[in-house]
């Protein structure tokens with residue numbers, strides 16, 4: 236019997252036995268006790284699996300990671316302290332100094348900085364391609380040292396939809412995996428592994444937590460990428476790790492376990508960045524209602540986009556669910572049941588109208604956050620992109636009058652009434 240996604244949201248990952256806690260226990264412990272040092276030695280050699288120190292692994296986290304793994308249809312998963320850490324670990328696990336990554340240019344600003352600047356300082360080069368690039372442009376981005384392709388299912392904040400199948404085929408033709416950040420649609424609206432993605436990442440800070448309570452991230456491995464068939468490209472997985480007495484991850488843990496085991500045993504050990512068990516507990520509370528919330532987020536986003544599209548004071552609206560949107564066709568393929576709650580739009584009255592609009596909102600609240608149960612709104616030209624003048628904003632693809640509205644799960648009519656009254660004053 237295979238459960239539907241909602242049942243997995245509620246019950247996946249943790250399966251209590253007789254007389255065990257119904258809710259996931261929080262293992263608020265840095266360390267574990269063992270009877271013999273031989274036993275502990277086996278854990279350190281990866282001869283046996285078990286917990287010994289929360290910098291690497293914690294049972295609370297693993298229950299929640301197992302749920303996210305089931306939701307995405309993966310083979311193994313892990314939680315990280317943030318979405319940034321998830322994307323960094325997913326890439327750094329298979330690429331380092333002297334290597335190269337191909338990435339969509341329509342990605343979260345933090346991930347862009349990570350790839351374009353911080354990872355470059357570590358010796359890793361990145362070529363950015365438009366998600367709408369031609370097959371020739373995509374092909375030309377690959378180099379002999381390319382180790383992965385990276386993109387976002389729905390880009391934050393550009394709302395571009397990635398043609399996952401096309402990018403997966405290109406990656407696989409070059410013998411490397413496709414990593415997809417699936418933060419905005421969540422597995423409730425899209426499961427990238429079904430379209431050929433090999434690794435899926437999340438900022439669980441957004442819809443998965445959904446209540447603005449805990450920063451976190453997750454990495455899911457599909458188990459579909461055959462590391463051994465590309466052994467020379469991925470020596471970290473296919474040759475002995477001397478820091479673990481010569482273990483070969485892809486041999487010992489198989490195609491489905493190698494990636495996450497290496498990221499846990501090596502990167503978590505050396506770099507930290509694990510999610511706190513308290514935050515994992517909160518994340519799980521969010522996951523329990525994810526399928527219910529996503530439906531309402533999408534319904535509100537769709538209704539809002541349609542309302543804005545017909546409003547005389549609105550200059551443009553961007554929402555993948557809107558007919559006529561540049562990504563509507565891809566959204567119909569990859570997101571047939573809805574995309575997300577985030578809508579962006581501009582004003583016929585330009586930047587002053589955007590500022591006046593923001594001031595007059597009553598339900599929607601100004602916050603840098605997105606993908607929250609409570610509707611939030613951001614004027615990038617006055618916040619995340621504040622240092623740029625209007626010409627620079629245009630060049631960056633952020634219109635000076637563009638507002639990003641993240642529709643929460645409040646009643647649709649109330650949200651539209653709030654936006655309508657604020658538009659009247661703008």
Ligand SMILES: *Cc1c(COP(=O)(O)O)cnc(C)c1O
Pocket residue numbers: 317318319320343345346387390391416418419437438439440441450451452
């Ligand atoms: C927010 C976000 C991130 C970064 O996640 P944090 O949890 O804030 O570190 C990465 N990718 C996407 C698509 C995001 O929206």
